[in-house]
Amino acid sequence: MENYLFDFHGVSKDILNDLNFTIKKNEKIILFGPSGAGKSSALFLFNRLRDPDSGKIYYKGEPIQSCEISQLRKNIGLVLQAPNLFPGTVLDNLKYGPSLFDEWEDSRAEELMDLIQLPENYLHRDVDQLSGGEQQRVSLGRTLANKPEVLLLDEPTSALDVRTSEEIEGVLEKLIEVHQLTMVMVTHNLRQAKRLGERGIFMKEGKIVEDGNISRLLMEPESKALQEFLQD
Amino acid sequence: MSPEVSNQSLLFLIVFVLVPLTLSYYYQLGMSKDIVWSSIRGTIQLFAIGYILTYLFDLNAFIGIPLMVGIMILVASFHAWNKGKELPNAFVVIFLGLLVVEGSVLALWLVFDMVNFKPSEVIPMSGMVIGNSMVAMGLALERMKSEFTENSGRLMAALALGAQPKQASHLIIRKTLNASLLPNVDSLKTIGLVQLPGMMTGLILGGVAPVMAIKYQLVISLSIFSSVSLSAMIVTLAMYRYFYNENQQLIESAEEMRSRTND
Ligand SMILES: Nc1ncnc2c1ncn2[C@@H]1O[C@H](COP(=O)(O)OP(=O)(O)O)[C@@H](O)[C@H]1O
Ligand SMILES: [Mg+2]
Numbered sequence: 001m002e003n004y005l006f007d008f009h010g011v012s013k014d015i016l017n018d019l020n021f022t023i024k025k026n027e028k029i030i031l032f033g034p035s036g037a038g039k040s041s042a043l044f045l046f047n048r049l050r051d052p053d054s055g056k057i058y059y060k061g062e063p064i065q066s067c068e069i070s071q072l073r074k075n076i077g078l079v080l081q082a083p084n085l086f087p088g089t090v091l092d093n094l095k096y097g098p099s100l101f102d103e104w105e106d107s108r109a110e111e112l113m114d115l116i117q118l119p120e121n122y123l124h125r126d127v128d129q130l131s132g133g134e135q136q137r138v139s140l141g142r143t144l145a146n147k148p149e150v151l152l153l154d155e156p157t158s159a160l161d162v163r164t165s166e167e168i169e170g171v172l173e174k175l176i177e178v179h180q181l182t183m184v185m186v187t188h189n190l191r192q193a194k195r196l197g198e199r200g201i202f203m204k205e206g207k208i209v210e211d212g213n214i215s216r217l218l219m220e221p222e223s224k225a226l227q228e229f230l231q232d
Numbered sequence: 233m234s235p236e237v238s239n240q241s242l243l244f245l246i247v248f249v250l251v252p253l254t255l256s257y258y259y260q261l262g263m264s265k266d267i268v269w270s271s272i273r274g275t276i277q278l279f280a281i282g283y284i285l286t287y288l289f290d291l292n293a294f295i296g297i298p299l300m301v302g303i304m305i306l307v308a309s310f311h312a313w314n315k316g317k318e319l320p321n322a323f324v325v326i327f328l329g330l331l332v333v334e335g336s337v338l339a340l341w342l343v344f345d346m347v348n349f350k351p352s353e354v355i356p357m358s359g360m361v362i363g364n365s366m367v368a369m370g371l372a373l374e375r376m377k378s379e380f381t382e383n384s385g386r387l388m389a390a391l392a393l394g395a396q397p398k399q400a401s402h403l404i405i406r407k408t409l410n411a412s413l414l415p416n417v418d419s420l421k422t423i424g425l426v427q428l429p430g431m432m433t434g435l436i437l438g439g440v441a442p443v444m445a446i447k448y449q450l451v452i453s454l455s456i457f458s459s460v461s462l463s464a465m466i467v468t469l470a471m472y473r474y475f476y477n478e479n480q481q482l483i484e485s486a487e488e489m490r491s492r493t494n495d
Contacts, residue, residue: 047392049481069480074394084385086403097393139389146393 005150005182006046007058015041016052017206028176029184030197030214034229038206039186040081043152046184047076074101077148081155083135085127090118090138093127097146108145116141117171133164137171144175153185157192165189172196190218190230202226289352296351301338301358305330308366316373318486319474326369329466333365333459334358346451357452360431364456365463372412372464373471379404380475380482387482397476405468412464416457423453 006023016038023029031039044050045057048069057064064072074097085093094112098104113120116137127135136156143151153172157165169192176183176196187193193200193214200214202225209225210217221227249271256263288296309327316322338358341347347357380387383404390400423429424446428436431452435445475483483489 048479049388049392051479051481070394070396073392078392080385080389080392082385084389086386086390096390096395100394100396100399142389142393 005060007056007061008045009055009057011055012038012041012045012050012052012206015206016045019055019206019208021201021208021211023182023184026180026182028182028196028198030193030200031184031186031203032188032190032193032200033203033209035188036205037203039203040154041206042203043078043154043184043186046150046152047073047078049073049078070100074146075148076150076152077143077146078152079136079140079143079154079156081158083132083139085135085138085142087127089124089126090130091123093138093142094123094145096142104145112141112145115144115171115175117167131164133160133167136160136164136168140168140171148181150182150184153183153187155186155188158188165192169195194218202229204229285355288355289350291351293349293351293354297349297354297358300351300355301334301362304359304362305334308362312366312369312373315370316377316471318489319373319377319471320489321474322373322471325467325470329369329463329470330362330365332466333462334362336462337361337455337459341451341455356431357455360452361455361459365459368412368460368463369467372408372467375408375411376404376468376471376475379407384482384484391480391482397473397480401472401475405472408468409461409464412468413461416460420453420457423449429453 005025005027006021008019008021008023011018019042031042033039041050045052046064048064051065059067059072059076086096091109094109095104098108109123110120113123118134118137118141122130122134127138130138136159140156156172157168160168173196175181183196185193185196197214200210200212200217201208202210202217202221202223204225209223210221217226218230221230249267252267253264255261256267288300290296291299305327308330309323312326312330313323338354341354341357342349347353386403387400390403391397424432429449429452432442432445432449435448436442440448474489477483477488
């Protein structure tokens with residue numbers, strides 16, 4: 001059981017019906033499905049931004065309700081759809097998370113900028129002056145600054161143009177390769193799903209419809225729901 | 233040499249009401265009823281308060297002052313509460329907040345001998361302090377609600393990074409305090425230049441020498457300034473926590489907030 005990172009069984013009134021799955025360390029999961037399927041809601045259960053009405057979620061064999069919340073959220077990083085940066089400079093944003101735990105060291109700035117592939121002279125720029133793609137990188141960097149074990153991504157490129165989202169994919173791809181992160185990513189972009197994911201979970205109306213190898217799901221969907229979804 | 237407005241002269245005030253009334257009629261603003269009603273209501277209220285004050289001023293200070301100040305705080309609390317009824321315990325926080333603010337200001341006045349413990353001095357001065365504090369608290373509540381709604385994405389991001397509610401709210405607390413203090417800083421800057429403050433005008437009309445009048449005005453202006461700051465701070469620091477539940481999660485709807493009132 002050691003390598004099960006998450007054991008997930010959550011129900012949330014009217015939104016999630018019956019989610020039952022486990023996540024192993026280092027898995028790269030793509031969560032996809034029509035909008036309103038409950039993907040974001042499911043994602044927010046992992047780091048307890050919301051709680052299920054019933055059901056249990058275990059993280060490393062321990063119910064997440066008994067983990068210290070701030071520490072849990074630090075270990076399970078979440079990148080939201082919009083960058084939602086804090087007012088201030090790029091550096092202010094990068095150090096926000098670690099500073100909460102008194103763990104920030106200035107030497108880390110360089111390494112983080114390298115990870116998100118932004119030039120170092122951007123550190124002291126005001127975040128308002130950055131482009132959408134640059135802001136989303138800072139948002140990613142801000143989450144990575146906490147050195148999370150799991151990375152949750154909620155449609156991180158949906159607001160960006162094709163080129164910019166491909167650049168971000170590149171950043172993510174390298175990141176996944178180098179740092180052995182467990183990743184759960186929500187995306188509507190199927191090309192991106194194939195590039196970054198290994199396992200796919202297809203959700204509809206708060207339920208998991210199919211769960212398996214992402215290429216298999218996209219090439220040979222079994223359920224009618226997934227077939228219909230892929231045709232659109 | 234207090235000047236007096238005779239009752240006949242008062243009757244001619246109707247002319248001042250006729251101006252907006254004509255405007256409303258001519259441009260069909262549909263406000264005629266409101267204008268008439270508010271003029272009558274205002275007149276009655278002022279006369280009533282005039283007689284009540286006369287009565288209170290004759291009372292023993294130890295009865296008259298607590299009585300009137302208590303009523304003012306109660307009414308002001310209800311008024312400010314309207315701006316944030318859905319927040320649990322808002323009334324208690326506002327009421328106790330006003331009590332603390334008025335109490336400390338009054339204590340300073342008396343200790344430094346700026347005001348005498350007489351109903352005719354304490355009650356009007358306290359009225360100004362309580363009234364301004366009430367407005368500041370209402371504004372702080374409204375501002376806080378809109379800041380929390382507007383910044384819910386940022387707050388989620390902060391929480392997701394491991395921030396405690398207090399840490400995540402830091403940004404909003406700062407903005408709210410800032411917004412509550414700004415109007416007062418601005419009005420202090422132009423005080424006496426753009427318009428003479430009401431109290432000073434009153435004193436001068438009442439025959440007090442201008443330099444004497446500004447001394448009182450300084451006392452009240454600075455008292456209001458510090459009460460307003462204190463009020464905004466009390467409300468903001470006491471209320472931010474109600475935007476979260478016990479699991480450091482942002483409360484997402486007004487219903488959820490109301491349902492927590494009994495915690
Ligand atoms: N805080 C909330 N309270 C109630 N319903 C919500 C809330 N957030 C989302 N929903 C509803 O839950 C469903 C799933 O939403 P969501 O998880 O955002 O879907 P997805 O991310 O797959 O598009 C939608 O019908 C949405 O309207
Ligand atoms: Mg979503």
